[in-house]
Amino acid sequence: MNSMLKLLVRDIRGSLLMSPLFLASMLVSPLIYIFVLGFALGGAIPSVVSGGISMSYVLFLAPGIIVSQFLTGGVLAGASIWFDKRFGMFEQILVGPFTKTQYIASKILSVALQGLAMAFLVLLFTSPLLSGLSVNALGILYIAAAWMLGSLLFGSFSIVVSTAVKTDEVLNVVFNIIMPPLLFLSSTFYPLENVPAFIRALALANPLTYAADMFRFGILGLQTSYLGYEVLLLVVESVGMFLLAAWSFKRIKI
Amino acid sequence: MISDYTILVDGLVRVYGEKAAVDGVSFGVRKGEIFGFLGPNGAGKTTTIKVLTTLIPPTRGKAIVLGHDVTEEPLKIRRRIGVVQQQPSLEMFMTVEQNLDSSGFLWDIPKEERSKKIQFLSELFGLKDCLKTKGPELSIGQRRRVQIARELMHDMDILFLDEPTLGLDPQVRRTLLDYVKKRASEGLTVFFTTHIMEEAEYLCDRVAIIDHGKILADDTVDRLRSRFGTGEIIEFTLAEKGAELRRILTPIEGINAFYEPQEEDEFFRISTDDPSTVLPRLLQALFANGQHVTTINIKESTLEEAFLRLTSKKEEEA
Numbered sequence A: 001m002n003s004m005l006k007l008l009v010r011d012i013r014g015s016l017l018m019s020p021l022f023l024a025s026m027l028v029s030p031l032i033y034i035f036v037l038g039f040a041l042g043g044a045i046p047s048v049v050s051g052g053i054s055m056s057y058v059l060f061l062a063p064g065i066i067v068s069q070f071l072t073g074g075v076l077a078g079a080s081i082w083f084d085k086r087f088g089m090f091e092q093i094l095v096g097p098f099t100k101t102q103y104i105a106s107k108i109l110s111v112a113l114q115g116l117a118m119a120f121l122v123l124l125f126t127s128p129l130l131s132g133l134s135v136n137a138l139g140i141l142y143i144a145a146a147w148m149l150g151s152l153l154f155g156s157f158s159i160v161v162s163t164a165v166k167t168d169e170v171l172n173v174v175f176n177i178i179m180p181p182l183l184f185l186s187s188t189f190y191p192l193e194n195v196p197a198f199i200r201a202l203a204l205a206n207p208l209t210y211a212a213d214m215f216r217f218g219i220l221g222l223q224t225s226y227l228g229y230e231v232l233l234l235v236v237e238s239v240g241m242f243l244l245a246a247w248s249f250k251r252i253k254i
Numbered sequence B: 001m002i003s004d005y006t007i008l009v010d011g012l013v014r015v016y017g018e019k020a021a022v023d024g025v026s027f028g029v030r031k032g033e034i035f036g037f038l039g040p041n042g043a044g045k046t047t048t049i050k051v052l053t054t055l056i057p058p059t060r061g062k063a064i065v066l067g068h069d070v071t072e073e074p075l076k077i078r079r080r081i082g083v084v085q086q087q088p089s090l091e092m093f094m095t096v097e098q099n100l101d102s103s104g105f106l107w108d109i110p111k112e113e114r115s116k117k118i119q120f121l122s123e124l125f126g127l128k129d130c131l132k133t134k135g136p137e138l139s140i141g142q143r144r145r146v147q148i149a150r151e152l153m154h155d156m157d158i159l160f161l162d163e164p165t166l167g168l169d170p171q172v173r174r175t176l177l178d179y180v181k182k183r184a185s186e187g188l189t190v191f192f193t194t195h196i197m198e199e200a201e202y203l204c205d206r207v208a209i210i211d212h213g214k215i216l217a218d219d220t221v222d223r224l225r226s227r228f229g230t231g232e233i234i235e236f237t238l239a240e241k242g243a244e245l246r247r248i249l250t251p252i253e254g255i256n257a258f259y260e261p262q263e264e265d266e267f268f269r270i271s272t273d274d275p276s277t278v279l280p281r282l283l284q285a286l287f288a289n290g291q292h293v294t295t296i297n298i299k300e301s302t303l304e305e306a307f308l309r310l311t312s313k314k315e316e317e318a
Helices: A003-018 A020-044 A057-086 A089-094 A100-130 A137-164 A168-184 A197-204 A207-220 A227-250 B045-052 B074-078 B096-106 B111-124 B140-151 B170-185 B197-203 B221-228 B245-249 B275-288 B303-317
Strands: A048-050 A053-055 B005-016 B019-030 B034-038 B060-065 B081-084 B158-162 B189-194 B206-211 B214-220 B232-238 B255-259 B268-272 B293-300
Touching (some): A003 A020, A003 A100, A003 B096, A020 A057, A020 A100, A048 A057, A053 A057, A057 A089, A057 A207, A089 A100, A137 A168, A137 A227, A207 A227, B019 B060, B019 B189, B019 B214, B034 B045, B045 B158, B045 B189, B096 B111, B096 B140, B111 B140, B140 B170, B170 B189, B170 B197, B189 B197, B197 B303, B206 B303, B214 B221, B214 B303, B221 B303, B255 B303, B275 B293
Parallel strands (some): B034 B206, B158 B189
Antiparallel strands (some): A048 A053, B005 B019, B005 B060, B232 B293
16 A cells, blocks of 8 residues: 555544544534524524525535534644654654655645545535535535645644644644634635625635635535635645645654 | 675764764664664764664765665665654554554554564563553553554564663563564664663673764673773762762772762762772771761673763763
8 A cells, every 4th residue: 555545544543543522522513503503593694695695594604614624624633743743653653664745645635534524424414404405517626626725725734833833732722722713704604795894804814715615606506706716815825835834844853 | 895784874973053962973783783872861872863764864974774875765764674762652542452553554564464463562562461452541661562562563674772671671671682682683683772781781792882972982792891891890879979089089099990970870980900909998088088888889890881981081071
């Protein structure tokens, strides 16, 4: 088997063995968002109009939450690199028959697969809400692009963080400070058409918005007027972040 | 012949910031040899291993391992070595069995062979009873044993052991050393660092003594003993520390060298060729200066003395 794939298998095995309870708990928040927040706010907001399409709030929300799982996948990858460093396996792997490039590529792929698995599980639970939707080939392309680019971006980002920090506390603080604004200052929970200008400006600078909008276009056909720019920005940012991750990984002190 | 050497190091320098952790080191290790790399903490042992295992590049100089340059073909080297690092390493979320299996998997060992090796190594290192135990529940000694066993899951041409016996109980320590000896007799080259002299004497064909990044001696254990460890050793402890012993002992005739206690060790040591006359003079001098001797032994010269002599000489010069 290819060396990178072996590292990938090791990584996923490690994540699955981490703690079944922990993994199950990762599903709790997205499901609460969709089924509690989605339906509760849905009572107050009879319909959401975005991109010229009118829909129930929960139908708007669900794709956003599914996409946010790619972010969760990224955090998991960051945590796994951190654990490798902390428990000595990082250096041990690097004296084995592997290259740093294979290691980092295995982590990014692991992010993508874990994010996809999380997104798929959320999708499975929410499938009754989304039934009746038909997705065409272009839609599948957008969904796949949102997944791949989102995973590359968030995975690379968490690699940058986990290689830079030195203690558990700092890692927790960084993720706790960065995650809520990333999640809440994006188009995950609300359409950006009618929000105050400063929130809109911040959300439009947030790559999670681009991934969410691409995913929504793919699954609902909901198209923002700036979707083309979002695709372009997400490509540029994810490649840029990957290069930054590769650079910071190269400089890691052994 | 150059091809006899599995490791060849020439003028190796590794600088961290301003400080040279390894400062112009040269040596060679032959196939099937157990090469001991001895030195106090911070002497440059681990840095040398990190360069040889391609974790860090040398600042200057050359290191050839198994015929490949460490900077040019690191992967070709890593495919043929095993490394037990000084720092602990463990797949914390896995059981002992999963740790061993995962390592075998990463090294492309077929499933059936992995199971056999797990059986063998867990038996050898006393891990049979904790095969199903996960990382956090293992003791420090058990974790160390897993780390060693894991590295022995795959075959290799050189085994690097960086202070591998840290945290091991005496039985397991002996098991490991004997196993390493056996593997070396079958052709495995072993690069072994330690600061425990008995281990080096027991295990190594040849040792190099390193301190402050420089090699002070490189020879067989026997020859080092006879070159630097002449005579016998009087070792003693005192009720109170802090006396200026060097001043008290200088006038005594027949003392070749005097060594202060090393880390976690209370013994003062004197090397002499004539303990029967030096011992009464020593006791007299200590008594006259109000020093109360609590224990005293006379020992034959050991590698330890050679080590102490070389490393403390260096310290005095520094």
